[in-house]
Amino acid sequence: MFYLQTVIVWQIISSSVGLAHDAGYQSVPQIIPQVSRQYHFIDFLNVGFEGSYSPVSTLKAVESKHCRCETGPRVWFSGATAPVDEPVSVHFRGPLRLHRFAFYTSEHFVLDQRASGSWQRTAYFDAASKTRQNTVFLTRAGAHSECLGKALTYAAEDGISKSDRPTTLSKHALLSSDQEFAIFADNPCPESGINNACGVYRKGIPAYHGFAGATKMFLFEFEMPKETLAPHPKFEFYDLPAIWLLNARIPRTAQYPNNADCSCWASGCGEFDIFEAMNATEAYHLYSAFHTFQGIDDVGSGIQPPAYFERQPRGVMRGGVVFDSAGHVRVFMSDAVSFERNISSAKLASMMYRLEVSTPYKLVLPNVTAVRPILEMTSNAIHLLHKAGMTGYVVLTLASLVYLIM
8 A cells, every 4th residue: 555655646746757668657649650751861859768678687497498587677777869879789681681881989979060079980891801890790590499589699601500600791691581690799798697798698699799889870781682582471571671770688688589578678678770671562661660668658669750761672772870969860871871980070961961952751759757666766765875874764754755645
C-alpha cells in the first residue's frame, strides 16, 4: 500500500512524466502514417532523451536446452542522441556489396553551421585497396544456442564464413538475402562482467568495442543489387538489404534471441536503421528509423518517417549519417561523398550542396523524460543520507507524502 501511494504522489508531482514500456516513460501520440516520398536527406531533430534500459547480467548454460539469461540493474542515460550515443556496431544485410566504410568523430559539430568543428577519421575500410584500419569484421557463424542463436566469429573474406583471425573483406564479397556481417572497432573488450566496459557478453566470441562518441559520422560506398537467387520461404528478408547501427552490447550477447532477457534491445538500449528496405512492395525504397522509446511505446515498430531514399540496383551508392552535438541526426545520399582523413565543416557542406537545394524531410522527436522508480530513488537516498545521519528526515518526508493522499 505504501508503494502504491508513494508512486501516486510522485506521478502527481511529476505530471509531465509517466510510463510507457517497463522503464518509466510517458507515451506520446504515435506518428500518423502518411504517403511516403523520395528525399535526398532526412533530418531527425531533438534526438536524445533521459531513459534507461536493462543490461544482461547473466548468461547461463547457453548451449543447452535449459539456457537462460538474467538482467541487472537498469542503466540510465541522457543527453543529445542518447541512447545511440553509446558505442555502436555497424550491420549489413544482403543483397549488398560494401566498397568503402569510414567512421569519424568530432569534438563539437552542429549541422548547417559552416563554422562548426571538423571531423577526424578513426576507422576506415577500402575493399579495392584491401585497407582495414581500426575495423574488425564479425559474422554469426559460431555455435548455436536455443536462447541466443548463432555466436559471433571472425568473418572470412566473403563476409559470412568463419575465420580464426581478423580478415579483410574481399572486394568480391557479395551478401545474398538474409546474410549479414558486422563491423566493430579494432579494440578488444576486457573480461566479460556487468561492471566492465563491454558489459556481459557471450563466452568464446571475439568481443570488441563498438564505435564510440556522441558526435559521430558514418560514411558508406556500397551496392544493393537485385537478388539473383530465386524466392523461397526459407528467406526471412528476401531482396531486402539494410545498413543499420546497434548498441554494441546487443550482438555481443544475442542479436536475434529467443529470450528478451538475453539482449538489451527490447528494453531500449538503441538501434538506428540508416538504409533499410522494409518489405517486398517497397524493395527499392530505403527507410531510416529509430528503435528507442523516444516518443513511442513499441520499440519494434520504431520511429520511421514517411520518407525514403531510392535504391539503385545497378549502381554504386554513397551516403551516410551524421549525429551532431545538438541532437540533430541527418541521413543522406550523395555522389559527392568522399573519405578523407579529415573533413572540415565546409567540406562536409560541399558534400551536401546539391541536397541543400532540395526539400528535406524533417521529423522532430518529442521530449521524453524518464522517472526512476520511487523505491530505487528512496533506497539510494536513504543509503547516502544515512552516512550523514539524516535517515530520519528521509523516512519522515516519505511518510508525509503518504499522509497527504490518505
